[in-house]
Amino acid sequence: MKKIYSPDRSEWNRILERPTQTVADIEQTVEAIFKEVRANGDATLRKYTEKFDGVVLENIVVSEDEIEEASALVSQELKDAIQLAKNNIEVFHKAQKTSKVSVETANGVQCWQEKRPIQKVGLYIPGGTAPLFSTILMLAVPATIAGCEELVLCSPPNKEGKINPAILYTANLCGVTKIFKAGGIQAIASMAFGTESIPQVYKIFGPGNQFVTVAKQIATKHGVSIDMPAGPSELLVLADDSANAAFVASDLLSQAEHGVDSQVVLVSTSKDMIDAVEKEVEKQLQKLPRKEIAEKAIANSKLIYVEDDRTANDLINAYGPEHYIVCVENEDFFVDNIKNAGSVFIGNYTPESAGDYASGTNHTLPTNGYAKQYSGVNLDSFMKSMTFQKISETGIKEIGAAIEIMAEAEGLEAHKNAVTLRLNSLNNG
Numbered sequence: 001m002k003k004i005y006s007p008d009r010s011e012w013n014r015i016l017e018r019p020t021q022t023v024a025d026i027e028q029t030v031e032a033i034f035k036e037v038r039a040n041g042d043a044t045l046r047k048y049t050e051k052f053d054g055v056v057l058e059n060i061v062v063s064e065d066e067i068e069e070a071s072a073l074v075s076q077e078l079k080d081a082i083q084l085a086k087n088n089i090e091v092f093h094k095a096q097k098t099s100k101v102s103v104e105t106a107n108g109v110q111c112w113q114e115k116r117p118i119q120k121v122g123l124y125i126p127g128g129t130a131p132l133f134s135t136i137l138m139l140a141v142p143a144t145i146a147g148c149e150e151l152v153l154c155s156p157p158n159k160e161g162k163i164n165p166a167i168l169y170t171a172n173l174c175g176v177t178k179i180f181k182a183g184g185i186q187a188i189a190s191m192a193f194g195t196e197s198i199p200q201v202y203k204i205f206g207p208g209n210q211f212v213t214v215a216k217q218i219a220t221k222h223g224v225s226i227d228m229p230a231g232p233s234e235l236l237v238l239a240d241d242s243a244n245a246a247f248v249a250s251d252l253l254s255q256a257e258h259g260v261d262s263q264v265v266l267v268s269t270s271k272d273m274i275d276a277v278e279k280e281v282e283k284q285l286q287k288l289p290r291k292e293i294a295e296k297a298i299a300n301s302k303l304i305y306v307e308d309d310r311t312a313n314d315l316i317n318a319y320g321p322e323h324y325i326v327c328v329e330n331e332d333f334f335v336d337n338i339k340n341a342g343s344v345f346i347g348n349y350t351p352e353s354a355g356d357y358a359s360g361t362n363h364t365l366p367t368n369g370y371a372k373q374y375s376g377v378n379l380d381s382f383m384k385s386m387t388f389q390k391i392s393e394t395g396i397k398e399i400g401a402a403i404e405i406m407a408e409a410e411g412l413e414a415h416k417n418a419v420t421l422r423l424n425s426l427n428n429g
């Protein structure tokens with residue numbers, strides 16, 4: 001990890017640059033695969049599954065038998081843990097329901113706003129380096145609470161042409177029945193355009209590596225919307241001397257082990273804490289089964305010393321981390337003043353892993369600085385807000401003249417006429 005002391009503000013962007021490829025880097029590859037999928041559907045999906053996942057697919061659609069077999073391969077202990085996590089995620093996302101907003105803006109003019117579910121949604125479940133079955137809970141649970149009608153799930157197959165049993169078990173538990181063996185760019189393209197096997201959807205959700213993330217961004221040019229760019233995992237920990245260095249190191253490593261392009265950062269006003277965390281990271285790293293991956297991510301990561309709380313807070317807002325752990329005595333100041341972060345974890349006993357799995361919050365979150373403008377997945381992500389209005393005879397008399405004047409000023413006579421006809425009919429009647 002690179003130690004940086006009191007960096008000048010002008011250097012912050014450079015120091016905190018993400019190791020991730022962006023749209024510009026892989027746009028051409030993505031567009032070429034999109035074009036092929038659009039033209040040749042399943043045949044292209046098979047071709048790129050062979051190329052990128054190294055498997056010749058027998059079937060793209062997961063069968064009922066495969067789902068049944070998978071359930072038998074998942075231990076009761078894991079099933080119970082998944083159930084506990086599902087319950088908490090349901091509680092938190094059900095609590096996000098809001099009632100309709102209705103107001104009489106002028107005498108006889110009633111306006112209201114209601115939410116309606118997005119009918120067809122695509123759920124991407126990462127499976128390249130680890131089978132992230134927890135992501136199904138994060139997507140299928142809110143989609144179901146929202147009332148989405150069609151849930152389409154894609155996840156990359158392994159070398160045997162199968163999807164991990166825990167993914168199939170969790171999908172089935174969440175009532176997802178349309179499950180397809182498709183990963184990466186080819187999966188996103190398939191959901192964007194539809195193929196012989198995979199239905200086209202209106203909005204694509206879910207995290208993934210840089211190829212998945214850029215493919216989702218490109219999909220928006222082809223009429224599909226997305227939750228947000230949710231790419232390689234990131235964590236920023238803010239710690240002072242009240243933090244536990246071993247806990248902090250374990251949190252940094254928890255996100256470093258996701259992928260070589262994960263980014264983890266420690267910000268501290270204590271040089272002693274920085275040194276202690278560095279030692280702990282080195283110690284804990286040796287014991288990790290995914291040491292090789294975590295080591296590469298850690299090599300890219302930063303330990304940053306800043307002189308005071310205000311500078312620390314400004315730097316964190318300039319970075320906009322996906323996950324932000326606050327482990328300092330002065331926690332209220334930082335919690336009150338965070339403007340850009342996907343999800344915030346407060347105190348020594350709130351590991352980021354809790355949000356990844358079981359506390360109830362959603363782990364599908366904006367990365368690469370997109371926390372500055374995007375929310376993480378939540379119940380509203382699966383809904384659209386629609387407005388309604390009903391205007392009475394009194395109401396049109398109340399606002400009609402203003403509409404006529406404004407329409408005329410914009411040179412739109414037909415607009416004006418739609419009001420004038422009604423006012424005349426009321427005046428003549």
Ligand SMILES: NC(=O)c1ccc[n+]([C@@H]2O[C@H](COP(=O)([O-])OP(=O)(O)OC[C@H]3O[C@@H](n4cnc5c(N)ncnc54)[C@H](O)[C@@H]3O)[C@@H](O)[C@H]2O)c1
Binds near residue numbers: 363
């Ligand atoms: N931001 C979030 O909310 C969030 C949540 C969970 C996971 N994540 C991130 O998701 C990612 C999961 O990545 P993963 O790789 O394990 O699984 P993945 O399913 O996202 O990607 C695997 C697919 O990538 C494609 N691929 C691999 N190499 C390629 C290449 N050279 N060219 C084109 N396509 C290629 C393959 O088709 C493969 O199926 C990690 O980076 C993790 O940090 C983010």
Ligand SMILES: N[C@H](CO)Cc1c[nH]c[nH+]1
Binds near residue numbers: 132322356365
């Ligand atoms: N930390 C990931 C979000 O960046 C989510 C996840 C799933 N499983 C474990 N972690």
Ligand SMILES: [Zn+2]
Binds near residue numbers: 233254255258356
């Ligand atoms: Zn994680």
